[in-house]
Amino acid sequence: MNIIPQQLNVIDKSTVTESMCVAKIKKLGYDACITHMGAYDVVMDVNGILLRVQVKSSIIKKSAPDRPGYGYHFSITRGSKVNKRRLTSIDCDILAFAAFERERVFFKHISEHNGNYTKRFPKEYFDDPDIMGIERESLNKALLIHKNLLEGK
Numbered sequence: 001m002n003i004i005p006q007q008l009n010v011i012d013k014s015t016v017t018e019s020m021c022v023a024k025i026k027k028l029g030y031d032a033c034i035t036h037m038g039a040y041d042v043v044m045d046v047n048g049i050l051l052r053v054q055v056k057s058s059i060i061k062k063s064a065p066d067r068p069g070y071g072y073h074f075s076i077t078r079g080s081k082v083n084k085r086r087l088t089s090i091d092c093d094i095l096a097f098a099a100f101e102r103e104r105v106f107f108k109h110i111s112e113h114n115g116n117y118t119k120r121f122p123k124e125y126f127d128d129p130d131i132m133g134i135e136r137e138s139l140n141k142a143l144l145i146h147k148n149l150l151e152g153k
Contacts, residue, residue, distance in 0.1 A: 017057035017098035018042060024096075024105045025053075028136050039078045039091035046143060054092040054110075059100045060123050071123025072099055076113055086115050094142045095119075099126040107138040109145040 018034050018041045025032040031045040032053070040052035058072040074097050077084045087095070089110050097106045097119065104126045113119060128134050 013057060013059075013100055014041075014055070017100060018055045020103055021053065021055045021096045021098055021105050024135055025139070027132070028139055039087060040093075042096070044094070051094055051143075051146065052092040053094045053096050054087060055096045055098055056119075057098040057100050070120055072097070072121045072126065074119045074121075075117065076119055077117055084117075086117055087113070088115075093146055094139075097121065102126040104131050105135055107135070107142045109142040111145060111149065112142075 021042055022032045022034060025042070025044055032042050034041060035043045037043075037052075039054060041055045042053040044051045044053050056074040056076060058074045060071050061073050076087050076095065078087055078091060079085050087110060092110055095108045095110060095113060097108070098104070099106075099121075106121070106126070108119075
């Protein structure tokens with residue numbers, strides 16, 4: 001019997017970060033569940049309104065000459081390498097950037113990413129001692145943006 005932990009593959013890492021995202025959302029007071037529908041992974045219930053959350057995960061990337069000091073690099077796309085396209089509000093409402101090793105999540109409304117293909121965060125970004133405060137603040141900001149868009153503000 002082999003009791004040595006095995007290396008997680010990409011699918012397992014995605015499942016772990018999606019579960020982590022749901023747990024964070026629930027800790028912040030909202031209901032959520034994993035769905036895997038279209039371009040979103042999680043559905044979140046905010047006072048009876050269902051929001052679509054796309055979870056993007058990354059492991060710490062080592063520094064290189066073209067990216068000194070970078071820690072996390074997230075792809076904000078969907079589709080294959082041949083047919084890759086940026087995520088838009090048609091695909092999801094909220095992006096959840098999950099730092100795999102740190103087990104931390106930062107939320108952004110889809111309108112905040114400005115159509116970029118990627119988003120980078122320095123590794124220190126996810127090391128803040130008040131991570132629950134940052135997670136709460138980022139989710140509340142994303143929810144406020146969504147509410148204002150719905151109300152035409």
